[in-house]
Amino acid sequence: MFTNAGKQLSLLLSGALLVALGYIAGNSHTPGAIIAQSEIPVLNPQEQQLADIYNRLSPSIVSISISEPFGAGFEEVSGGSGFVLDKQGHILTNYHVVHGTSSAGRIVVNFIDGTIVRATVTGEDANSDVAVIQVDLPEERLFPVIFANSDHLVIGQSTVALGSPFGQKWTMTTGIISALDRAITGLNNYQIGAVIQTDAAINPGNSGGPLLNLNGEVLGINSQIISEERLNSGIAFAVPGNLVQRVAQELINQGEVNYAYLGIQGDDIDLDIIENLSLPNNTRGVAITDFSRRSGVSPAQQGGLQLDDIITAIDGQPVLSFGSLIGYLSTWTTPGQNVRLTILRAGQTFDLDIMLGQR
Structure with a gap:
């Protein structure tokens, strides 16, 4: 806006800017000079594509x-x-x-x-x-x-x-x-x-x-x-x-x-999380740091998720960041839908099925 x-x-x-350009153009004029100009604009392929x-x-x-x-x-x-x-x-x-x-x-x-x-x-x-x-x-x-x-x-x-x-x-x-x-x-x-x-x-x-x-x-x-x-x-x-x-x-x-609602707060994996949870240093995913409590137990808690769980995939799609997790939930899910989360917990990887609520 x-x-x-x-x-x-x-x-x-x-x-x-226009005044400055006009001043330069006016002072560079040479009386009597003849300048040949092409009548057809010549564009390279990329310029033509943009045009x-x-x-x-x-x-x-x-x-x-x-x-x-x-x-x-x-x-x-x-x-x-x-x-x-x-x-x-x-x-x-x-x-x-x-x-x-x-x-x-x-x-x-x-x-x-x-x-x-x-x-x-x-x-x-x-x-x-x-x-x-x-x-x-x-x-x-x-x-x-x-x-x-x-x-x-x-x-x-x-x-x-x-x-x-x-x-x-x-x-x-x-x-x-x-x-x-x-x-x-x-x-x-x-x-x-x-x-x-x-x-x-x-x-x-x-x-x-x-x-x-x-x-x-x-x-x-x-x-x-x-x-x-x-x-x-x-x-x-x-x-x-x-x-x-x-x-x-x-x-x-x-x-x-109508957006679906998982009910977690999370962070991208960083060095502190890797060291505190003893994770491999190439771990990718979202660490659960808290649960939303606006309406009691969140769908994530009801489905068995715990603090410090690492979400590494949703419905088979890799979760590389909190942004990718939110993007998937917002775009491809609806309230009441079941999603399959791949979880890393204490060195073990497993799947959990979660029924999403409504935001």
């Missing part, structure tokens, strides 16, 4: 502005980005982009072809920082995105971000996947797992826009950055596309998302 103050700052910086992605995807990307009543009119108070999900006019964005809009406020959606239309909120989910809004437009004017399988991503894979940083609509930036299976804290203090880390330039206003691969497929939805000054620092996070799709479908169908 961006504020009016942040937008003003970015415009001032842009203006200074093709921009041209193909930009009609699917929207700029979102939130306005509230002010005096006799409206004042823009915040904004972000989004992208078209389906032909019914559903648009994906971040929860934090649209949450808090008053009943008298306006959610205004801008398309690259100049279309400007109001949107209504279909559903919001603070747990994943995902929201679905809807616009009323004919099907032929809506261009839904295609999702990649976010479980099959690779560190080093190229990424493309499209959005409206500081209100600069339809801006493209590029980078790579810097890390996978990160865990970030959502707006209600629940953690979001299996998060994608990228070094593509992400700034306030990119929130809600897509993170893409070089096929133009959505890997995730840009959500957070690590920065002391709310500016790009090369560390940005996107909610994984598989989770986004699950959340969007439930918001559209029932207006809320």
Whole structure:
């Protein structure tokens, strides 16, 4: 999201840059010089690929502005980005982009072809920082995105971000996947797992826009950055596309998302845990440090889990970090479902079947 103050700052910086470039260009002019220029842009294959992605995807990307009543009119108070999900006019964005809009406020959606239309909120989910809004437009004017399988991503894979940083609509930036299976804290203090880390330039206003691969497929939805000054620092996070799709479908169908609940607190394996529990120094997994007690005995305790147990796999999928465990539970499980956890306890490995509760 961006504020009016942040937008003003970015415009001032842009203006200074333009003045500097104009000064240099003006002083480098040589009267009477003839410079030959190609009339056809020459792009290398990678540049052409990026240009093709921009041209193909930009009609699917929207700029979102939130306005509230002010005096006799409206004042823009915040904004972000989004992208078209389906032909019914559903648009994906971040929860934090649209949450808090008053009943008298306006959610205004801008398309690259100049279309400007109001949107209504279909559903919001603070747990994943995902929201679905809807616009009323004919099907032929809506261009839904295609999702990649976010479980099959690779560190080093190229990424493309499209959005409206500081209100600069339809801006493209590029980078790579810097890390996978990160865990970030959502707006209600629940953690979001299996998060994608990228070094593509992400700034306030990119929130809600897509993170893409070089096929133009959505890997995730840009959500957070690590920065002391709310500016790009090369560390940005996107909610994984598989989770986004699950959340969007439930918001559209029932207006809320029902998450499964294991009821543990855990840490990634570190040196202290290895030494305190006498573990092999190449142990990977999640160490159970406590149980959630909000409603008595947690599903994990009921299923036989104990403090200091190490969860090394869930349903046969390796658990390499707390982020990967949360990601699996959030994306692929529902309340009442049984999962099989592989446990390392006192040097012995075994399986436990746990019936999940509801978060």
